[in-house]
Amino acid sequence: MEHYIDDSAGKPSGNSPSVEFVRLFTHHQRRLFLYILSQVPNPVEAEEILQETNVVVWSKFSRFQPGTNFLAWVSQIANFEVMKFRTQKRREKVLFSDEFLQAIAETALERSESLEARRTALADCLQKLRPKDRELIQQRYAPGNRGKHLAEQIGRPANSVYQSLSRIRRTLMECIERKITPEVPS
Numbered sequence: 756m757e758h759y760i761d762d763s764a765g766k767p768s769g770n771s772p773s774v775e776f777v778r779l780f781t782h783h784q785r786r787l788f789l790y791i792l793s794q795v796p797n798p799v800e801a802e803e804i805l806q807e808t809n810v811v812v813w814s815k816f817s818r819f820q821p822g823t824n825f826l827a828w829v830s831q832i833a834n835f836e837v838m839k840f841r842t843q844k845r846r847e848k849v850l851f852s853d854e855f856l857q858a859i860a861e862t863a864l865e866r867s868e869s870l871e872a873r874r875t876a877l878a879d880c881l882q883k884l885r886p887k888d889r890e891l892i893q894q895r896y897a898p899g900n901r902g903k904h905l906a907e908q909i910g911r912p913a914n915s916v917y918q919s920l921s922r923i924r925r926t927l928m929e930c931i932e933r934k935i936t937p938e939v940p941s
Contacts, residue, residue, distance in 0.1 A: 772816040779825040780812065786867045787829055793863035794837045794856045804840050808833045830864055872935050880930035888923045895920055 772780070787808065792801040811832050819828055834857075841853070881889055895905050895916075902920065906913040 770817075772813070773821070775821060776816050776819060780809075780829075783826050783829060786826060786864075786871060787833060789867060789870075790830055790860060790864050791833050791837060794860045795840065800840065804833070804836050807840075808836045811836065826864070834860070869935075873931060876931040876934035877927065879934065880927050883930065884923065884926070888919075888926075891916075891919060892923050892927075
């Protein structure tokens, strides 16, 4: 017997998670991955742990209390999955203690909100650039591209490209700072 989410009420139908749960679940995937990655240096292993965490989160959706901190709840589940992973990998040489990795993970979680705000601000600021500048910055940061190679591609001297990129980066940084720094009323 299948169960479906009743979109009109936002409540689960049968044994399915609510629409709000699904929204929170998908909204926090990136932050949860970065949280796990702060404890497991290998991105492939972090992705595997994220998948295991997602399976547990999904299976325990009925235990989540709406109105509470979803990220804190899934982070705790991720902690258990990281500890389980590390226990399985004990045979390999461990470079850092569990306490150290936990401290790093907590710091990553604390900073994830501000980093997400900066990422959102960057996306907004990129859209505000002149099309020519946006294209140049996107070409520069395309996978495998370098400044000299880009200069050759677009037929400009490398020094000129570096100066343009420096100006664009400065513009982006100023825009980001304006967006994330609250204005003080005078």
